[in-house]
Amino acid sequence: MMPFNNGLPGNEPAEGRRPDPIDRQPLNEYISGVGDLVTGEITRLFPPHWEVPAKLAEAMSYSLLAGGKRLRPLLVIAACEALGGSREAALPVAVAIEMVHTYSLIHDDLPAMDDDDYRRGRLTNHKVYGEAAAILAGDALLTHAFYSIVQSSRRYSVPAEDVLSIVEDLAEMAGPRGMVGGQAADMEGEQGLTDLESLRYIHLHKTGDLIVFSLLAGGRIGGASEAQLEALRRFGVSIGLAFQVQDDILDLVGDESKLGKKTGSDVRQQKVTYPYFIGLEASRREVERLTEEAKSAVQQGAFADGSRLLEIADYLMSRDH
């Protein structure tokens, strides 16, 4: 097998053209590579001898390692790499956003909230560890996420100013004006909603804000300009909404064996969805329209290599679980 560069003249990559990793690695391998990296880092962060009460540490790990898609870490790393930034420098933030996402699932599943016994085919956190431990595991994951973010400065020399902006973005987008606000609106809505505008608010904040955060944070670590951050924000808003509309569609017509859960739960729980308001076909067209909007934002961002982001937008649109 010929090495990539054998040292002979003429074998260096042409000036200004780096070997494109996308030529070599299909998206599904890229995604599973990022997933493994994140899972490895989570395992490293929570060693058996961690100085934390045992049940708390266990409850945190249980849900963090419950086999999610690692979509948000993927977006952090893809945004950072689209700018030519280093995957390693983005890893602490990638892990942090997975902690925030996991905390939100643990709290959402609680009896006082959605009261779910299963998630991804496994018992939910409070069914295994009890409600008190589940509340505390969520609290601990949210808090520890901010610790992990700071480590991108401590371990990888990301400038303090940029890390502070990442902290500010997360506090904004996961907080009362962001994800928690979306969840609160969702809870209020279940007691007698609503219209498409309210549903859009819920989707934009409950799911969308963390997706936007992931892209902005990856962008900041990769050294994005203001215009590139704006492109990432628009990309995120569009794929975030597309993702959620697709979720609504899959809940209606998806394959239960692929989803790992029963379809029709939104209907049974009388949750309003995009198909409820505009019908199935219009919802599908909306996913396509949002995906095109997302891809056009990337193209306008003039990234060093935006192709992975484009692929991810298509992948999200066509996913079946």
Added chain:
Amino acid sequence: MMPFNNGLPGNEPAEGRRPDPIDRQPLNEYISGVGDLVTGEITRLFPPHWEVPAKLAEAMSYSLLAGGKRLRPLLVIAACEALGGSREAALPVAVAIEMVHTYSLIHDDLPAMDDDDYRRGRLTNHKVYGEAAAILAGDALLTHAFYSIVQSSRRYSVPAEDVLSIVEDLAEMAGPRGMVGGQAADMEGEQGLTDLESLRYIHLHKTGDLIVFSLLAGGRIGGASEAQLEALRRFGVSIGLAFQVQDDILDLVGDESKLGKKTGSDVRQQKVTYPYFIGLEASRREVERLTEEAKSAVQQGAFADGSRLLEIADYLMSRDH
């Protein structure tokens, strides 16, 4: 009435000697001044037109404005001023720590945790807004605290490096190795503890860590040296433990009308306390010993003016509610 400086020679303060505010303001006025400042800032931060679902905003404000002692903000500001730092620059962090403290009370009071209906003579958050809203209000307050901290850099030019250290400290001391760890150990303990060492762990983390954080954060904003931060840490560990032992004592022998709650609840709930292990008299001596330890740490810190910290240590020891 003569103005402080009438412009005539000889009326300026002597070179290098600033008028000492402590000469003019007794501790109780200092404490209520800080309390009013913090309450005013909280009110400003949560205006009626805040873009947050109404019930969530209300639930957050309800507990934030439930009339706490504002002890942690007091420590932030006193530490900052002990170093000659500005009260205004410390205010965003002072408000942040009150948000974190308030979130921890809301979650602790939940049915799955301590199941309390009243706090400070008012209905607890979940009794007014329901469990789901209480969980979310707690989550929102914790998240928004980090937003508030970043504002000390945005609005008062505290260097990003220092603010990042404050974020790191809070994530550490409020997280799984800090306050949440203490609470988790407390919950596990209630199912059949324990020894004095475990109780000490719970006190140090569940209550102590936020007190230490408050002092360190105020110190960082005031520009403390490493040695001064270490003095503040030792001061915090000692008054934090003294505070909690005093709480244990007051639960046993306090005046119910001053406490605003019934005494003896620890005994009824079969909670272990310092008096349970070492008796009432030895607990009182322990509070005195810890207070002396705290004061000696301040004296070794060589602060511009540590007298307010010394007064606070004495005040906490002698408090009756």
